[in-house]
Amino acid sequence: MAAIETTIPRAGATGNIKATREDWLNLALETLISDGVERVRVLTLGQQLDVSRSSFYWYFKSRQDLLDQLLDHWRQTNTRFIVERAGRPSATVVRGVMSIFECWVDERLFDPRLDFAIRAWARRSPATRRALDEADEERVNAIRDMFIRHGYDEEDAFVRARVLYFMQIGYYSLELNEPMSSRLTHVAAYLRSFTGVDPSPEDVADFSNYVEKTLSGKR
Template sequence: MARKQLAPQDWSMAALRAMARGGVAAVSVNALAGELKATRGSFYWHFKDRDALLTAALELWEQQHTAALISELSGIADSRQRLRALFATALGQEEIAGLEPAIVAHAHHPSVAPVLRRVTDQRIAYLTELYTDLGLEPATARQQAVVAYAAYLGWVELRRTACDIVPEVAATGTTATAALEHLLAELDRPGERG
């Protein structure tokens, strides 16, 4: 029986799943080959080495979870609706549970650092733009963007590490829905607090 031909994206997605489970150290060519029912030769057909795979995987994450999302949201004309849609998507069901915190936890790894810095910069800039469009002065919009992004990172970290203690951060459920609506309302009304 012939084996399925794997594309670089198959290896990259497997690397992201491994990273979510166990960090950068979990991205092992042998383990991924086993998961994908492939040979090491298949891996080396697409990648020079493990570091090349890490870079490709992280760039795929950057493209799918930042650039593509920003592009998708550009179709929403109203800035407030765009902001709500952004948070609802970002804080909703995760494609790969625990991936964001796992990446952030390895912020100083040479393969992770440049991509994570670009993603953080793109996300903060986009949030700043949205808050500016809502009428905030640029400096205040930037501050609100940082607060919103910090809330997002905290939310996904709590989901990964303490969802049993803090069920409000779960991806589904009545309690989670109410908590998410509350957070969206708080992040959605910048400058209204006194």
């Protein structure tokens, strides 16, 4: 989505300043994650951006419009990438689970801080609660379908999907600060536990290489 810029005059300024739709959205996302939805306020955001409120209404109809777009951003990142990874063609079920694991490694695919900001918001907003429930269901169903494609019966596939997905959500909720190097020592056991199949040495090596490449690219 291309950024749209508008020039906002500021009283007493020597020139003009520019604020884009993405400036507002990015700051709103940062505020949602760090301070919660109650702090996502037009006046507060405008003060932080050092622009007038008229800049906001150039891009958004209302605060609710902004909040709706934050929810849409969350769907188009955290949910979309899990569904996409689960739907990828894979030669084996182990490789299918490895594709999903990519979301737990790369926060550009799944941002746990954003997910839990949405979960906190859902505690006070029935509409957000419905959106969250729908997202959880969509994610689990996508993982279930991956298991079904590899020959698991529907109930087994559903339970394995729930265990895989909700274990990771629980891991984030406990805020465990475990180094990735430590987690990688258990990757073969995790893959075996989730699939009932022993991963090959090539599977483990390929995933370790993916992790190393991904984390080095973020430095």
